[in-house]
Amino acid sequence: MVSSFSLGVIALLSTMIGTLVGRLGGADEKLVNQGLFGFNSLLTGMALYLFLTGPYHWILSLIGAFLAAIVTAALMHVMKNTGLPVLTFPFVRLTLFTLLISYRLSAVHISNALVPQSLWQWKLDITGPFNLKEGIFTGIGQVFFLDYTISGILLFVAVFWAGWRYGLYALLGNAVALVTALVLGAERSLIFVGLYGYNGILTAIAVAVVFNTSKRPLSYVTGIFAACLTVPITASLHSWLLPFGLPPLTMPFVLSTWIVLSVRKVLPRL
Amino acid sequence: MVSSFSLGVIALLSTMIGTLVGRLGGADEKLVNQGLFGFNSLLTGMALYLFLTGPYHWILSLIGAFLAAIVTAALMHVMKNTGLPVLTFPFVRLTLFTLLISYRLSAVHISNALVPQSLWQWKLDITGPFNLKEGIFTGIGQVFFLDYTISGILLFVAVFWAGWRYGLYALLGNAVALVTALVLGAERSLIFVGLYGYNGILTAIAVAVVFNTSKRPLSYVTGIFAACLTVPITASLHSWLLPFGLPPLTMPFVLSTWIVLSVRKVLPRL
Amino acid sequence: MVSSFSLGVIALLSTMIGTLVGRLGGADEKLVNQGLFGFNSLLTGMALYLFLTGPYHWILSLIGAFLAAIVTAALMHVMKNTGLPVLTFPFVRLTLFTLLISYRLSAVHISNALVPQSLWQWKLDITGPFNLKEGIFTGIGQVFFLDYTISGILLFVAVFWAGWRYGLYALLGNAVALVTALVLGAERSLIFVGLYGYNGILTAIAVAVVFNTSKRPLSYVTGIFAACLTVPITASLHSWLLPFGLPPLTMPFVLSTWIVLSVRKVLPRL
Numbered sequence: 001m002v003s004s005f006s007l008g009v010i011a012l013l014s015t016m017i018g019t020l021v022g023r024l025g026g027a028d029e030k031l032v033n034q035g036l037f038g039f040n041s042l043l044t045g046m047a048l049y050l051f052l053t054g055p056y057h058w059i060l061s062l063i064g065a066f067l068a069a070i071v072t073a074a075l076m077h078v079m080k081n082t083g084l085p086v087l088t089f090p091f092v093r094l095t096l097f098t099l100l101i102s103y104r105l106s107a108v109h110i111s112n113a114l115v116p117q118s119l120w121q122w123k124l125d126i127t128g129p130f131n132l133k134e135g136i137f138t139g140i141g142q143v144f145f146l147d148y149t150i151s152g153i154l155l156f157v158a159v160f161w162a163g164w165r166y167g168l169y170a171l172l173g174n175a176v177a178l179v180t181a182l183v184l185g186a187e188r189s190l191i192f193v194g195l196y197g198y199n200g201i202l203t204a205i206a207v208a209v210v211f212n213t214s215k216r217p218l219s220y221v222t223g224i225f226a227a228c229l230t231v232p233i234t235a236s237l238h239s240w241l242l243p244f245g246l247p248p249l250t251m252p253f254v255l256s257t258w259i260v261l262s263v264r265k266v267l268p269r270l
Numbered sequence: 271m272v273s274s275f276s277l278g279v280i281a282l283l284s285t286m287i288g289t290l291v292g293r294l295g296g297a298d299e300k301l302v303n304q305g306l307f308g309f310n311s312l313l314t315g316m317a318l319y320l321f322l323t324g325p326y327h328w329i330l331s332l333i334g335a336f337l338a339a340i341v342t343a344a345l346m347h348v349m350k351n352t353g354l355p356v357l358t359f360p361f362v363r364l365t366l367f368t369l370l371i372s373y374r375l376s377a378v379h380i381s382n383a384l385v386p387q388s389l390w391q392w393k394l395d396i397t398g399p400f401n402l403k404e405g406i407f408t409g410i411g412q413v414f415f416l417d418y419t420i421s422g423i424l425l426f427v428a429v430f431w432a433g434w435r436y437g438l439y440a441l442l443g444n445a446v447a448l449v450t451a452l453v454l455g456a457e458r459s460l461i462f463v464g465l466y467g468y469n470g471i472l473t474a475i476a477v478a479v480v481f482n483t484s485k486r487p488l489s490y491v492t493g494i495f496a497a498c499l500t501v502p503i504t505a506s507l508h509s510w511l512l513p514f515g516l517p518p519l520t521m522p523f524v525l526s527t528w529i530v531l532s533v534r535k536v537l538p539r540l
Numbered sequence: 541m542v543s544s545f546s547l548g549v550i551a552l553l554s555t556m557i558g559t560l561v562g563r564l565g566g567a568d569e570k571l572v573n574q575g576l577f578g579f580n581s582l583l584t585g586m587a588l589y590l591f592l593t594g595p596y597h598w599i600l601s602l603i604g605a606f607l608a609a610i611v612t613a614a615l616m617h618v619m620k621n622t623g624l625p626v627l628t629f630p631f632v633r634l635t636l637f638t639l640l641i642s643y644r645l646s647a648v649h650i651s652n653a654l655v656p657q658s659l660w661q662w663k664l665d666i667t668g669p670f671n672l673k674e675g676i677f678t679g680i681g682q683v684f685f686l687d688y689t690i691s692g693i694l695l696f697v698a699v700f701w702a703g704w705r706y707g708l709y710a711l712l713g714n715a716v717a718l719v720t721a722l723v724l725g726a727e728r729s730l731i732f733v734g735l736y737g738y739n740g741i742l743t744a745i746a747v748a749v750v751f752n753t754s755k756r757p758l759s760y761v762t763g764i765f766a767a768c769l770t771v772p773i774t775a776s777l778h779s780w781l782l783p784f785g786l787p788p789l790t791m792p793f794v795l796s797t798w799i800v801l802s803v804r805k806v807l808p809r810l
Contacts, residue, residue, distance in 0.1 A: 026540075073537045076536050078354070083617075100506045103512075104456065108455075204321075264616050295803075312734050348802055386658070387660060
C-alpha cells in the first residue's frame with residue numbers, strides 16, 4: 001500500500017472476491033481458511049492490474065480475480081490424485097493466458113513492458129550496476145510486484161511477525177538465489193530489482209517451513225537447494241516465454257517446490 | 271453434405287473407421303456406442319481433409335481418422351483418474367500435431383490458409399461488415415468446418431430433432447458467445463463466419479444438457495457462463511498458436527467444459 | 541568409447557551419479573536396479589556435454605546428471621497414477637529445459653549447432669546422398685549421440701548379446717522407421733545419420749520385448765506399428781521446437797510407447 005493506493009484497493013478486493021467464491025461455492029472450509037482461493041485471486045488481480053492498461057483494466061483485474069478462484073478449484077480437482085498442492089499455479093496459468101488475449105480482443109490492452117521477441121535475435125547483456133543493498137529487499141517485494149526497497153523492508157517485518165522461521169527462510173532463500181544468479185551470470189538489471197530472488201524466497205519458505213510437517217533435519221538443506229534451483233528454472237522459462245513476451249511470474253517457485261515434494265515420496269531419505 | 275460431396279464421404283468413412291477401431295479393439299461397448307471413438311475420428315478426418323492439400327490428402331485424412339481412435343483410447347486411460355471426459359481433446363491434439371508434420375515431411379502439404387506469424391509483427395484489425403444473420407447460423411456449421419448459412423440452418427434443425435434442450439442451448443450458446451466477442455472487440459471477420467460461436471455452442475450443450483445429469487438449477491446459468499468463457503480462451507489460444515499458424519479448433523470448448531466439470535467437484539454449490 | 545574418450549568418462553560418471561542418488565535417496569531397490577535412475581542420468585550427462593560448450597560444460601553435464609535422477613524420482617511420483625513408465629521423459633524434459641538456460645545465464649553456452657529459427661522462414665530441403673549402409677548402423681548409435689558407423693555396429697553386437705529378441709527388434713525398428721521416413725519424404729541428411737531411426741529402435745524394443753510380459757501375439761505387430769509412428773512424431777516435434785532451436789531427442793519414443801501402453805488398457809485386443 002505504501003507504493004500505490006489503487007493497487008492496494010485492487011489487492012484487497014481481489015482477495016475478498018477469491019475468498020467469497022470459495023465460501024459461497026461450498027468449498028471445504030479448511031481450504032478457504034488456508035487462503036488458497038484468496039491468495040491466487042490476490043496475485044491475479046494485482047498482476048492483471050499492472051500488466052494490462054487502458055481505462056477498464058481495473059474491471060478486467062477483478063474479473064480475473066474471480067476467475068482465479070474458479071481455476072484454483074478446477075486445478076485442485078485435477079491435481080488431487082498427485083497429492084501435490086496447487087500453490088500459485090492457478091495464478092500463473094490464468095495470468096499468462098489472460099495477457100495473450102490482448103492480441104486478439106481490442107478491449108484488452110497489454111502493457112508496453114511486455115514485448116514478444118524472437119530467440120534468434122536475442123542478445124544477452126548482463127552488465128549493470130552492482131547494488132547489493134537493494135537486492136536484499138526488492139526480492140520479497142516482487143512477490144507482490146513491488147520493486148521499492150521500503151515495501152520490501154515492511155514485508156520482511158511482516159514475515160518475521162508471522163514467525164521467525166518464515167523470516168529466516170525468506171532472508172536465506174533470497175540470499176542463495178541472488179548468489180546463484182550472480183555466479184551463473186544472470187542479468188544484473190533483473191537480479192537487483194529482485195526478479196531472481198522472489199521465487200527463491202517463496203520456495204525456501206514452502207519447502208523448509210510450510211510443507212515440512214515431519215521436521216526432518218535434511219529439509220532445511222533441501223529448502224536451500226530448492227531455492228537455488230529456481231534460478232536456472234527462471235532463466236529457462238524466460239527463454240520459453242520470450243516469443244510471447246511473458247514473464248515467468250511465480251512458476252519457478254511452483255516447479256521447484258513440486259519437484260522437491262514429489263521427490264520426497266520416491267526418495268524418502270532426502 | 272450440402273456443401274461438399276467429397277467432404278461428406280470422408281466424414282462418413284472417418285466415423286466408420288473410428289467406430290470399427292473401438293469395436294475390434296475390444297473397447298467397453300458403452301464407450302463405442304456413445305460415439306466417442308467415431309466423433310473424434312470424424313472431426314480429425316474432416317479437419318485433415320480441409321487443412322491439408324496435395325493429391326494424397328484423402329489418404330492422410332483416413333489414416334488420421336484411424337489414429338484419432340487410437341489417441342482417444344490412449345487419452346481415456348491417461349485421464350481416467352481425473353474423472354474428466356476426453357471430449358474432443360484427442361481430435362484437437364492429433365490434428366494440431368499432424369498439421370505441423372508438413373514442415374518436415376515432403377509427402378504432407380499444409381493449406382495456404384494456415385500461415386505461421388510472429389506475435390511481434392501481429393496487428394489486430396477488428397473492422398469488417400456487421401452481419402448478424404450470418405453469425406446466427408454459421409457458428410453451428412463451423413463445428414463441422416462448414417461456413418455456409420444453409421448448412422448451419424440444416425444442422426440447427428438436426429439438433430432440435432435430437433431434443434429441444436439441445437437446440438435451445440445451441441442457440442443460446444452461440445448467441446452469448448457472439449455478444450461476448452462483440453463486447454470484447456474481437457475481429458468481425460472471425461465472429462460472423464462463426465469462429466467465435468461454435469465453441470460456445472458445444473460448451474453450452476455439454477455443460478447445461480449432456481453433463482447435467484443431476485439437473486441442478488444453477489447448471490443452466492453455468493452453461494451460459496461457460497459459453498462466454500470460450501471467447502477469451504479462443505482469443506488466447508489464437509495468440510499461443512500464432513507462431514505455428516494453427517487454429518484453436520475445439521480446444522476452447524474442451525478447456526471451458528473441463529474447468530466447469532472440475533469446479534463442480536470442489537465447489538459443489540455451483 | 542570408440543568415438544570419444546571424454547564422452548565415455550562423462551557417460552560413466554553420469555551413470556554412477558544417477559545410481560548413487562537413487563540408492564542414497566532410499567528409492568525402491570528394484571527401481572534402481574532396473575537402471576531407471578542411471579539411464580536418465582547417463583543420457584542427460586552425455587546430451588549436455590555435447591550440446592553445451594565452454595570451459596565448464598563438463599561440470600554442468602555432471603550437475604545435469606545429478607538433477608536427472610532428481611527429476612526422474614519426481615516424475616515417477618507424478619505419473620504413478622497413470623500406470624505408465626517414465627521411460628526417458630525425465631532426460632528429455634530436463635535437457636530441453638537446461639539448453640534454453642543458455643540464453644539468460646552467461647555461464648552456460650549452447651552449441652552453435654542448435655539454432656532457433658522461425659517456422660515462416662523455414663524451407664524444407666530433402667535432397668542429399670542416398671546411403672543405405674550407413675542408415676542401418678547409425679540409428680542405434682544415435683541413441684547415445686554417436687553417428688559413427690563403427691560405434692553402431694558395436695552397439696548392435698552388444699544388444700544381440702543382451703538377447704536375440706532385443707537385437708532383432710533393434711534391426712526391425714530401425715528398418716521400418718527408415719522406410720517410413722523415406723516414403724513420407726523426410727530430409728535425407730537426417731535419415732542417413734540415424735536421426736529418424738533411433739526412436740524407432742527404442743520403441744520397437746520397448747513395445748515388443750520389454751513391456752510385452754504377457755507375450756500376446758499381436759504385440760509384435762504393435763511394436764512395428766509404434767516404430768513407424770515415431771517418424772511423424774519426430775517430424776512434428778521438430779516443427780514445434782524449431783523456434784527454440786531444440787532437437788526432439790527421444791521424445792518420439794516416449795510418446796509412441798506411452799500411446800501403445802495406454803491403448804492396451806482401453807482396447808485390450810490390440
